[in-house]
Amino acid sequence: MTDLPAGLSTLRDRYDVLLCDVWGVIHNGRESWPAACAALARWRAEVGPVVLISNSPRPASAVIAQLDGLGVPREAWSAFVTSGDATRVLLSERAPGPAWKIGPDRDWPLYEGLNVAFSPVEEAAFVTVTGPDDDEVETPEDYRARLQVAAARGLPMICANPDRVVQRGDKLIYCGGSLADLYESLGGEVLMAGKPFTPIYELSLAEGEALLGRTLDRSRVLCIGDGVVTDVKGAADHGLDCLFIAQGIHGVKALGDDEKLHPDKVAGLLAEEGVTAAYAMADLVW
Secondary structure, X not given: OOEOOOOHHHHOOOOOEEEEOOEOOOEOOXXXXXXXXXXXXXXXXXXXXXXXXXXXXXXXHHHHHHXXXXXXXXXXXXXXXXXXXXXXXXXXXXXXXXXXXXXXXXXXXXXXXXXXXXXXXXXXXXXXXXXXXXXXXXXXXXXXXXXXXXXXXXOOEEEOOOOOEEEEOOEEEEOHHHHHHHHHHOOOOEEEOOOOOHHHHHHHHHXXXXXXXXXXXXXXXXXXXXXXXXXXXXXXXXXXXXXXXXXXXXXXXXXXXXXXXXXXXXXXXXXXXXXXXXXXXXOOOO
């Protein structure tokens, strides 16, 4: 049974460290949410470390400026780990490639210093994906023909962002995970290091332990996120409790007609993916 706490403050005695998702929990790609940021800042000031754990395909050092621009205060987090950080290990193992690259120019920091070469799909040794080239208009189907070529050649795909979709303002946009899903359906092999996979959790837990200055008790680590197949599943797969934020990418599916969070709707939403969460809130608040 998923508990519905009134706020993060009710859990302050149960956990030492937070591993908190970013997009869909503290911002929507257009603006940050002051109540969520304030809740994390209170936790960091009064309880313990807050490690942001994001499926952004760029290294954390390249995303901090985005957080600043969205008004996420530095006081709200202690460390920042991204899927991009974890994915660079997979890319370095396959350098120089060449790779067929899919993704917008803003994701170039993922490849800096790795000596990965790039080529058309017909000449590539592997595929690397951060998301559609133009996520405002493109869908995975725009890549089907080229992905069929890659799958027929037996090229592995490294996907730097396992998210299927994220919320940008009031719109849901496709991410790397949606392209990875299509590639797998075509018989292609996909490698991922972000949530829900192990590499990003190893990095994040190591950050939490370093910040605490002592051995980390996993039973006292709380994950927070809005993605059922990434945040909730990732926490469960690694033996960690999760606080599910229901009004992220899943919108109002967990709300009743009274616009309040309903336990049965939360359970149904999670059951669709065969997972459970220790807690759920509509939005992150203190």
